[in-house]
Amino acid sequence: MQNGNIGIELRYLNNLIRRYVDNKLHKKYIDSVTGTNGWIIGYIADHGDVYQKDLETEFGITRSTASKVVSLMVQKGLIEHRSVPQDARLKKLVLTDKALELSKLMNQDHEAVETTLKKGFTEEELSNLHSYIERMKQNILEQTG
Template identity: 45%
Template sequence: MDNQRHVGRECRTVSNLIKRKLDNMFYKKFGEGFTGIHSWIIAFIYNNQNKEIFQKDVEEEFSIRRSTATNILQLMEKNELIVRKSVEYDARLKKLELTEKAIKVHKLVGEEIESIEGQVVKGLTEEELETFFILIDKIKKNL
């Protein structure tokens, strides 16, 4: 067996650890049925409140298929996180809007993410963080 460390494997391991920590937090705070993608979609809509956001925008932003987006958004509607509202200029289109519940969730999630980010960078110097971001940007550009 090859004992050499691989960048891809290490990135995946760290990603999985962060995802597991977030999912655990989501489960404790919001119960079953709330996932990371829900929080990302809420943040996307929240950060674009000055625009009309439609399902196709979610599909493009998160590189997901139409059927996947439909399932996620239907569950978010069922859980009273979003509502779909008609637009005056095209009866076929339904814009996505956050509910008050989703806005509260967004604020709680933001606080939790900051806490987890603090754990992630604990013990790292500013110089180490700067080096990390330089390296990760190079890796992303390579891909």
């Protein structure tokens, strides 16, 4: 790529990553869940006690949209509502065993991609790469407002 078009190279890398992920063993099972549901499963898995209001804030969605998404995820057997001792009206969202398994597979696939991408790089090179990418993002953000 020496002095080549960075945008084209990044797009090419993105396409390679997408193809790699598309060919992973877990992809078909994980794809049984829509993208939004996958993000919500990941969010709940990472944050523990999560309530519908947290989803509204985190994903920038309205109360009615969050309610519909949560209801559908309950119907699909991905999450459950659980009462909390301090307030019977408040219901936290809890992942079902099915969603926990999906979360585990998503994490395994994420780790496989990261390991593959980082192969052969030193910690210093990875640190520099992150710095360069962050600067490129800032450059674009400054131009787009």
